Amino acid sequence: MKSRTPKLLHPLGGRPVVGHVMEAARGLGAEHILAVVRHERDAVSAVVLDALPGAIIVDQDDIPGTGRAVEQAVAALPADFDGDVLVLNGDVPLLTAETLADLVARHRASHAAATILSALLDDATGYGRIIRQDGGNLDYIVEHKDASAAELAVNEINAGIYLFGLAALRTQLAALTTENAQGEKYITDVLGLLREAGSAVAALAVSDAHEVEGINDRVQLSAAAARLNAQTIERWQRAGVTVQDPATTWIDVQATFEPDVTLKPGTQILGPSTVARDAIIGPDTTLFAVEVGEGAEIKRSEASHSVIGAGATVGPFSYLRPGTILGEDGKIGGFVETKNAQIGTGSKVPHLSYVGDAVIGENTNIGAGTIFANYDGEKKHASTVGSHVRIGSHSVLVAPVTIGDGAFSGAGTVVRKDVPAGSLAINVAPQRNLEGWTQSKRPTSSSADAARAADEESSKNTETSPN
Numbered sequence: 001m002k003s004r005t006p007k008l009l010h011p012l013g014g015r016p017v018v019g020h021v022m023e024a025a026r027g028l029g030a031e032h033i034l035a036v037v038r039h040e041r042d043a044v045s046a047v048v049l050d051a052l053p054g055a056i057i058v059d060q061d062d063i064p065g066t067g068r069a070v071e072q073a074v075a076a077l078p079a080d081f082d083g084d085v086l087v088l089n090g091d092v093p094l095l096t097a098e099t100l101a102d103l104v105a106r107h108r109a110s111h112a113a114a115t116i117l118s119a120l121l122d123d124a125t126g127y128g129r130i131i132r133q134d135g136g137n138l139d140y141i142v143e144h145k146d147a148s149a150a151e152l153a154v155n156e157i158n159a160g161i162y163l164f165g166l167a168a169l170r171t172q173l174a175a176l177t178t179e180n181a182q183g184e185k186y187i188t189d190v191l192g193l194l195r196e197a198g199s200a201v202a203a204l205a206v207s208d209a210h211e212v213e214g215i216n217d218r219v220q221l222s223a224a225a226a227r228l229n230a231q232t233i234e235r236w237q238r239a240g241v242t243v244q245d246p247a248t249t250w251i252d253v254q255a256t257f258e259p260d261v262t263l264k265p266g267t268q269i270l271g272p273s274t275v276a277r278d279a280i281i282g283p284d285t286t287l288f289a290v291e292v293g294e295g296a297e298i299k300r301s302e303a304s305h306s307v308i309g310a311g312a313t314v315g316p317f318s319y320l321r322p323g324t325i326l327g328e329d330g331k332i333g334g335f336v337e338t339k340n341a342q343i344g345t346g347s348k349v350p351h352l353s354y355v356g357d358a359v360i361g362e363n364t365n366i367g368a369g370t371i372f373a374n375y376d377g378e379k380k381h382a383s384t385v386g387s388h389v390r391i392g393s394h395s396v397l398v399a400p401v402t403i404g405d406g407a408f409s410g411a412g413t414v415v416r417k418d419v420p421a422g423s424l425a426i427n428v429a430p431q432r433n434l435e436g437w438t439q440s441k442r443p444t445s446s447s448a449d450a451a452r453a454a455d456e457e458s459s460k461n462t463e464t465s466p467n
Contacts, residue, residue: 001218006040008090009047010221013228014252014271017215018044020093022051027097028104031083034058034076035090036069044090065184071173074166084108085169087162087187091214094224095161099206103163106204112137113168113199114191117161119209127157128188130203138201141188156205159212162187168199228253244282264299276310285315293328306338309345327362341372344387356380357399361387367411369394386421 001007008018015023025033035048038060045057058076060069070087077085084107086100099117107115116138118130126144129151133139141158142151172193176185191201206212215221232251233243240259243249248265254272261275264282271289275281280297290303293310303320309328314320318332323340326332330343333350341355344362349355353366357374359382360366370391374380376399383397386405396414397403404421412427419425439448 001216001221006044007215008044009040010215012093012215012221012225013232014254015051016047017093017221018047018090019051020253021088021090021095022048022055024095024097024100025086025088026052028086028100030086032056032077032081034073036060036073063178063185065178065182066187067173067176067185067189070169070187070190071176071185074170074173077166082166085164085166087164089160089214091216092160092212093215094213094228095211099211100161103161103204107163107202110200110202112202113165113194115163115202115204116191117159117212118156118203118205119159119212120156120205121209122155124152124155124157129154130156130158132156132203136202138191138195138203140192140195156203158188159206160214161212162191164190168194172197258294290320357382358385358397359383360385361389361405363387364389364391366391367393367395371396372399373397374399 001010003010009016012020022033033052033054034056035045036058037044041059048055048057056076058073060072074085084104086104088095103115103117121127128141128143129147131139131142131151131154144152169190172190175193176189178185180186194201210227213220213224215224229250230246232253233246233249236251236257237243239257241257242262244263245265249263250268250270252270255269255274257275258277260278262280263269264280266284267282268286269275269281270287273287273290273292275292276294278295279292281287281292282299284300285298286302287298288304290305291307292298293308293312295310296308296312298308298314300316301314301318301320303314303324305322306320306324306326308314308326309330311329312326312331314326314332315334317335319337320332321337321339324338325342327343327345327347329346331348331350332338332343333348335352336349337354338349339356341357342359343349343355344360344364346363347360347365349366351368353368353370355366355372357380358372364385364387370393372383373396374383381399383399384402385391386403386407388406389403390408391397392409392411392413394412395409398414398416401415401418403415403419404423406422407419408424409415409419410424410426413425414427415425438445438451442448
């Protein structure tokens with residue numbers, strides 16, 4: 001990946017790559033889940049345990065190879081366990097629990113010692129080929145570089161997913177060696193040993209080869225993300241969500257929707273966001289971990305870790321930072337930023353304002369250009385604004401301050417003290433007009449010329465007045 005981030009921890013559809021594998025494993029209801037780790041073991045283990053707190057972490061030793069990884073995992077199983085062992089790769093994120101459940105069912109029905117997943121490719125160049133016996137069971141796997149012309153003509157490849165009966169697996173793992181060109185213990189050698197012992201090995205081809213594609217670079221990561229997103233969008237479309245432009249819409253796997261939601265072009269619904277019925281999101285909107293109420297509308301805005309009530313409207317060009325709660329039928333209008341702000345039912349912050357660390361009651365209107373000055377240079381402070389309050393345009397509320405129910409503030413007021421309910425807050429500074437200032441101080445300017453012309457016109461009107 002050419003990255004400081006381990007491959008398994010790169011994000012994909014709202015989860016790290018390995019998180020998708022863990023989710024598929026969870027879907028099987030396995031009795032034990034073991035993760036064999038080595039590279040960046042602490043970082044990878046933390047993510048695994050976050051996804052599945054009951055997982056068992058197994059550290060691979062200095063002996064390399066997939067066979068050694070499985071050998072150590074089997075050794076970590078409880079002594080009384082006697083079930084089947086499913087081997088998954090942490091970098092194959094699109095494999096579904098449904099496909100794995102089918103693999104388990106087929107394996108048990110066939111009574112094979114091992115069953116592997118395979119895939120049919122139009123171009124199998126570079127992959128190990130599955131060579132079957134006349135009865136359909138696996139005969140052997142041959143690597144591309146070692147294959148004959150007849151074997152190269154086979155388009156069924158090894159997908160690297162294995163299911164073993166535990167007794168047979170334990171027996172053959174003990175026979176693995178590192179006597180090969182790479183000096184590794186290969187899990188594929190177990191299949192050959194089982195065949196030599198006369199045991200049946202089955203191969204099950206997946207219906208969609210994309211499910212078993214691994215990720216080894218950022219090109220493959222992007223391709224997997226596009227496929228996963230397309231699947232996610234289709235799933236929600238079939239559940240009653242309108243997605244106007246799937247090509248420009250991205251939905252994380254944790255996001256959920258009710259029917260009759262509309263997603264307009266350029267929309268991203270990320271993290272564990274929830275969107276209720278009849279909400280309209282977009283265009284050009286990004287939500288991360290946002291709860292959207294029924295019938296709400298958000299356009300050309302960005303929000304994270306926020307709640308938007310039923311019937312509320314947001315945008316355009318608004319920025320809702322964590323802790324924003326907009327009540328039912330509320331409004332956060334154009335070019336408004338909020339943070340840790342509770343805005344009550346029916347209250348509005350229409351435009352060009354900043355509301356930070358504030359609680360606003362019901363049916364209150366915050367005038368254009370209002371700033372909640374919540375930072376004194378050292379600490380953040382909160383403000384409280386009551387219900388049915390009218391804050392005049394271009395006001396500044398210097399926290400901490402409380403404005404009572406039904407209070408007003410005049411335009412341009414700097415509110416530094418609490419305002420009792422029903423009061424009008426104004427700054428007493430009478431307006432002064434210095435007549436002739438422009439002509440005196442800017443005599444050669446176009447403004448002075450315009451002022452002189454206006455004076456002359458006024459004088460003419462005065463001279464011709466009948467009074």
